[in-house]
Amino acid sequence: MNASQPNPQPKDAKTVVTRADIDHIATLANLPISDGQSEELTKQVGGTVAYVSQLQSLPTDDVTETSQVTGLENVFREDEIDTSRMFTQEEALANAKNTYNGFFVVGRVLEEK
Amino acid sequence: MLADLPISVLAQKLKRSEITSEQLVAECYDRIEAYDGTINSFITVVDRKKAIERAKFIDAHRETFPSPLAGIPYVMKDAYLTKGVRTTAASKILDAFIAPYSSTVHQKLENVGAILIGKMNMDAWGHGASTENTDYGVTKNPWGSDRSAGGSGGGPAAAIASRFCVFGIGEDTGGSIRNPAAWNNITAMKVTYGRVSRYGAIAYASSLDTMGPTAKTAEDCAFVLEAIAGYDAYDATSSQKPVPSYTKALDKSIKGKKIAFPTEFYGDALDPNIKEAILVARDIFVKEGAEVTDVSLPLLEYGVPVYYILAPSETSSNLGRYDGVRYGNGRDLFTKENMRRIMTGTYALSSGYYDAYYKKAQKVRSLFIKEYEKLLSEYDAILSPVTPIMPSKFGELLDDPIKNMMADLYTVIVNIVGLPSLAIPCGFTKDNLPMGMQLVGAMFDESTLFALGNAYQKVTDWHTRSPNLVNS
Numbered sequence: 001m002n003a004s005q006p007n008p009q010p011k012d013a014k015t016v017v018t019r020a021d022i023d024h025i026a027t028l029a030n031l032p033i034s035d036g037q038s039e040e041l042t043k044q045v046g047g048t049v050a051y052v053s054q055l056q057s058l059p060t061d062d063v064t065e066t067s068q069v070t071g072l073e074n075v076f077r078e079d080e081i082d083t084s085r086m087f088t089q090e091e092a093l094a095n096a097k098n099t100y101n102g103f104f105v106v107g108r109v110l111e112e113k
Numbered sequence: 114m115l116a117d118l119p120i121s122v123l124a125q126k127l128k129r130s131e132i133t134s135e136q137l138v139a140e141c142y143d144r145i146e147a148y149d150g151t152i153n154s155f156i157t158v159v160d161r162k163k164a165i166e167r168a169k170f171i172d173a174h175r176e177t178f179p180s181p182l183a184g185i186p187y188v189m190k191d192a193y194l195t196k197g198v199r200t201t202a203a204s205k206i207l208d209a210f211i212a213p214y215s216s217t218v219h220q221k222l223e224n225v226g227a228i229l230i231g232k233m234n235m236d237a238w239g240h241g242a243s244t245e246n247t248d249y250g251v252t253k254n255p256w257g258s259d260r261s262a263g264g265s266g267g268g269p270a271a272a273i274a275s276r277f278c279v280f281g282i283g284e285d286t287g288g289s290i291r292n293p294a295a296w297n298n299i300t301a302m303k304v305t306y307g308r309v310s311r312y313g314a315i316a317y318a319s320s321l322d323t324m325g326p327t328a329k330t331a332e333d334c335a336f337v338l339e340a341i342a343g344y345d346a347y348d349a350t351s352s353q354k355p356v357p358s359y360t361k362a363l364d365k366s367i368k369g370k371k372i373a374f375p376t377e378f379y380g381d382a383l384d385p386n387i388k389e390a391i392l393v394a395r396d397i398f399v400k401e402g403a404e405v406t407d408v409s410l411p412l413l414e415y416g417v418p419v420y421y422i423l424a425p426s427e428t429s430s431n432l433g434r435y436d437g438v439r440y441g442n443g444r445d446l447f448t449k450e451n452m453r454r455i456m457t458g459t460y461a462l463s464s465g466y467y468d469a470y471y472k473k474a475q476k477v478r479s480l481f482i483k484e485y486e487k488l489l490s491e492y493d494a495i496l497s498p499v500t501p502i503m504p505s506k507f508g509e510l511l512d513d514p515i516k517n518m519m520a521d522l523y524t525v526i527v528n529i530v531g532l533p534s535l536a537i538p539c540g541f542t543k544d545n546l547p548m549g550m551q552l553v554g555a556m557f558d559e560s561t562l563f564a565l566g567n568a569y570q571k572v573t574d575w576h577t578r579s580p581n582l583v584n585s
Contacts, residue, residue: 017460021460022456024463025456025459025460025463026456028459028463029429029433029455029456029459030433030436030444031444031447031452031455031456032443032444032445033452037449037452041452041453041456044453044514045453045456045457045460047514047515048421048425048453048457048514048515048518049457049460049461051417051418051421051515051518052418052419052421052422052461052470052474053418054415054418055415055418055419055422055473055474055477056469056473058415058477058480060473060476060477060479060480063476063477063479063480064476064479065472065475065476065478065479066475066476066478066479066482067320067475068320068350069306069320069482069530069531069556070305070306070307070350070352070531070556072307072349072350072352075349075350077346077349085214085347087213091213092213092439094211094213095209095210095211095213095439095440095441096438096439096440097437097442098438104438104439105438106438107438
């Protein structure tokens with residue numbers, strides 16, 4: 001989960017979401033959005049954030065958070081290869097739109113100077 | 114028609130060769146071909162010839178398939194991977210996606226000889242309460258064609274109501290099994306988190322997602338759950354607790370069972386028709402020997418805010434994998450509702466806001482768990498509405514995020530806590546629109562809910578009604 005960021009300064013819940021916030025978030029979420037969408041999302045995400053911020057009024061200082069409701073933690077398995085669940089190369093590539101010599105083709109990550 | 118019959122009766126008739134699976138499957142396909150053009154509950158109909166072939170095979174080898182589900186046609190919400198049959202999650206991103214492996218639930222049903230006939234419409238990626246946020250056209254409510262079939266699993270619910278199949282498999286993250294059940298007059302079990310494997314089910318929000326049966330009655334749901342529940346080594350969050358016999362629990366006496374009736378749930382937010390219907394149901398439970406007591410669950414109003422932090426946050430992470438490289442199309446094809454949820458979640462998880470939103474919501478989640486644990490240590494079940502509103506007219510919930518969220522008022526809290534909940538039909542309005550209620554039970558106590566639901570359905574007949582599709 002992309003939840004914990006390195007040493008962020010905790011910020012208070014805020015109820016104003018700006019257009020700049022939305023453009024930044026869209027980049028983080030890798031969503032291509034148009035100017036029109038950005039404007040609409042500013043309003044709608046802002047509305048949702050304002051609505052959920054009512055949680056701030058509940059005192060929870062000495063409450064521990066729950067992320068797993070049945071209380072399981074650290075479920076391990078043997079570090080062994082399960083051949084029954086292995087794909088052939090053909091199966092693994094079957095749904096890809098763009099392949100080359102048995103590989104997935106991905107977008108360029110590094111740019112030339 | 115055969116699909117009107119309970120699974121127990123169908124299984125007996127099949128065993129005695131009074132009917133064949135081929136006949137049953139063919140009848141379902143005839144109805145799909147006649148009526149689904151209007152209802153639009155299917156995204157993909159399994160090739161008729163293939164399904165008939167499978168039915169013939171089961172008919173010919175009946176002795177090797179002792180399960181009551183052998184030869185019974187069923188459908189799955191299109192969020193389940195089914196090897197060889199397209200899986201879309203109702204999104205054009207996966208329009209041509211053929212999974213190279215099957216979900217555990219699908220595999221288990223195949224193993225016992227049940228016959229998959231379709232992959233069903235839903236809100237894309239499970240985001241919605243009306244099956245309007247789909248890339249495959251809205252599903253019309255068979256009880257009123259200007260109304261939504263509910264969501265996110267509107268497709269399977271409408272198909273069961275329309276008798277296109279005998280049962281369906283849904284997926285419930287915040288009400289996606291129960292809301293469509295209420296709006297289509299069918300019965301559905303949202304199981305305890307971890308009771309049924311999530312392996313091969315397309316993830317919406319991993320700490321909330323549950324897989325469960327939808328059918329006409331509590332009895333039918335018990336048959337299906339018995340076949341799909343249990344530990345799965347491929348899902349580390351599935352529970353190792355042994356699976357009890359749900360069908361044996363059906364006829365257990367409900368005399369002396371204690372039902373809590375949270376008064377906050379029956380305030381102004383609730384449609385008066387639904388309130389009236391549940392008050393009548395309350396009296397029926399009392400008449401059948403249960404004790405119903407008014408209680409208080411004051412946290413109710415915080416359920417939707419908790420859910421709309423946790424679910425978008427988790428979905429923003431889960432949907433991050435859809436980049437169009439290994440499979441599927443690009444991220445520009447997410448619907449508006451998908452984008453709203455991904456954006457809201459990314460915002461809540463973004464640098465500096467984690468404590469204020471996600472962590473805070475996880476803390477309030479603990480408060481909910483405490484409140485429900487206390488209540489369910491004193492009571493066997495909680496009687497609650499499923500939705501605060503009647504089936505919405507098309508467009509009513511679209512583009513109004515707050516109104517859309519409020520449709521989930523009574524359902525999301527159950528997912529936050531992880532409890533099981535049985536949604537059952539409890540009446541009709543004067544306009545012949547169905548209404549539902551839910552019985553929420555203690556962790557892993559689906560059995561008590563089945564007993565209560567079955568006792569109620571023995572003395573009521575709402576669940577036997579089906580819509581008149583000729584006029585829709």
